[in-house]
Amino acid sequence: MPLQTYDTQINSVCQPFTAVSHSFGPKTLKSVYSFESNRQTSDMRCPYCGKMNVYVHARHSTEIKDFPFLPKHRQSLVFYYHGYKCRECGHHFMEPIPAKVPNARITIRAAEWIKGLLSRNMPVSAVAEITGFHWETVKKIHLGFMDEFLRKRKEELQR
Numbered sequence: 001m002p003l004q005t006y007d008t009q010i011n012s013v014c015q016p017f018t019a020v021s022h023s024f025g026p027k028t029l030k031s032v033y034s035f036e037s038n039r040q041t042s043d044m045r046c047p048y049c050g051k052m053n054v055y056v057h058a059r060h061s062t063e064i065k066d067f068p069f070l071p072k073h074r075q076s077l078v079f080y081y082h083g084y085k086c087r088e089c090g091h092h093f094m095e096p097i098p099a100k101v102p103n104a105r106i107t108i109r110a111a112e113w114i115k116g117l118l119s120r121n122m123p124v125s126a127v128a129e130i131t132g133f134h135w136e137t138v139k140k141i142h143l144g145f146m147d148e149f150l151r152k153r154k155e156e157l158q159r
């Protein structure tokens with residue numbers, strides 16, 4: 001990370017995930033934070049049968065776009081997470097990533113920021129340019145495709 005940025009060290013934890021590295025490309029203006037799961041397998045419950053008798057079957061990674069620190073910069077979060085298999089019912093399932101909007105490679109906070117900019121009548125093309133998100137992603141948020149999820153999450157947080 002270049003010295004002119006304000007963070008000299010970041011110890012970031014996102015639920016069971018801990019930040020393990022950060023990279024910044026001065027030419028691409030792209031920041032990537034990598035998170036690894038510290039989740040204990042013994043704490044995992046099978047979503048199909050409800051039993052707590054699962055094992056790590058695979059390791060996966062996914063890159064999720066996040067809201068950048070500065071205009072025209074890009075920011076991504078890479079999560080290294082577990083795939084589990086249940087010893088009781090045999091189903092496979094993935095470790096949940098708490099920062100992510102389901103069925104979209106975008107963080108919840110980025111979706112909320114984009115919604116905020118659009119709500120002040122900023123054009124879709126301008127939001128896409130300044131945030132680095134694909135025009136179609138911004139358009140989906142504009143059309144309210146993620147509203148139901150974001151509304152439910154807001155309710156959960158207020159409980």
Ligand SMILES: [Zn+2]
Binds near residue numbers: 047091
């Ligand atoms: Zn099961």
